[in-house]
Amino acid sequence: MTDVAVRNAAVALSGVAKEFGTGDTKTLALADIDLELPYGELVLLVGPSGCGKTTLISVVAGLLDATRGQTEVLGQNLTRMGGARKVRFRGDNIGFVFQQYNLLPALTAAENACVPLLIAGWSRAKAVAKARELLTAVGLGNRLDSYPNQLSGGQQQRVAIARALVHEPRLLVCDEPTAALDAASGRTVMELIRKVAVQPDRAVIVVTHDSRVYDFGDRIVSMADGRIERIETKNSPGVRAEH
Numbered sequence: 001m002t003d004v005a006v007r008n009a010a011v012a013l014s015g016v017a018k019e020f021g022t023g024d025t026k027t028l029a030l031a032d033i034d035l036e037l038p039y040g041e042l043v044l045l046v047g048p049s050g051c052g053k054t055t056l057i058s059v060v061a062g063l064l065d066a067t068r069g070q071t072e073v074l075g076q077n078l079t080r081m082g083g084a085r086k087v088r089f090r091g092d093n094i095g096f097v098f099q100q101y102n103l104l105p106a107l108t109a110a111e112n113a114c115v116p117l118l119i120a121g122w123s124r125a126k127a128v129a130k131a132r133e134l135l136t137a138v139g140l141g142n143r144l145d146s147y148p149n150q151l152s153g154g155q156q157q158r159v160a161i162a163r164a165l166v167h168e169p170r171l172l173v174c175d176e177p178t179a180a181l182d183a184a185s186g187r188t189v190m191e192l193i194r195k196v197a198v199q200p201d202r203a204v205i206v207v208t209h210d211s212r213v214y215d216f217g218d219r220i221v222s223m224a225d226g227r228i229e230r231i232e233t234k235n236s237p238g239v240r241a242e243h
């Protein structure tokens with residue numbers, strides 16, 4: 001991997017392996033992953049259950065340390081980053097969306113969406129104003145003061161997307177964001193992620209089992225058994241990874 005390639009990639013993994021456990025219980029969840037993901041794209045990460053998708057995005061997001069290899073994200077080498085710096089790096093640069101929306105039931109949509117800004121030290125008034133802006137961008141301008149139990153699953157996921165993007169992270173990581181949604185809500189959520197998160201200096205990675213959303217990817221990275229099997233892009237047919 002050249003320096004130039006690393007500088008131009010939002011994510012650059014080189015020889016990344018992740019093992020869980022020891023001895024007889026040792027599992028190789030990621031085996032020698034080389035992967036570069038450019039800025040400005042929505043990348044889908046697909047593959048059968050247990051192939052390593054969640055482990056891979058957890059390493060990229062700095063939630064898990066790789067056992068071996070180099071992990072560069074947004075031009076920063078996570079391999080050499082200490083714990084406290086990594087927590088700060090995550091807070092400043094990465095947004096997360098999960099299958100379960102994880103909204104706080106006692107807070108309104110606007111209050112939920114502003115939580116990352118409160119954690120970052122913003123005043124409540126400024127944070128709520130910014131959250132309202134984001135919620136309006138995801139089509140919930142008329143549900144700002146609703147509580148999670150007054151919203152549909154698709155609406156709750158849109159609040160979770162607003163919360164993930166409110167601090168303008170340069171990398172958005174989504175783990176099965178449409179798994180709990182019907183087809184129409186799933187498409188709305190993916191359309192929103194494309195519209196609000198894909199920008200020239202940002203990157204989006206979506207782990208999905210949901211073949212209904214494959215059209216939304218600029219790049220589809222297929223994994224099997226802890227390895228990258230195939231990478232397809234909108235502009236080129238599939239490229240089978242070399243092992």
Ligand SMILES: Nc1ncnc2c1ncn2[C@@H]1O[C@H](COP(=O)(O)OP(=O)(O)OP(=O)(O)O)[C@@H](O)[C@H]1O
Pocket residue numbers: 020021027028029047048049050051052053054055056
């Ligand atoms: N904390 C852990 N301890 C031990 N083994 C783990 C741990 N996390 C994941 N694994 C193992 O690593 C492998 C990859 O798991 P991972 O969750 O990354 O797969 P996945 O592709 O995301 O699966 P799914 O689609 O079911 O979520 C699996 O064999 C899993 O059992």
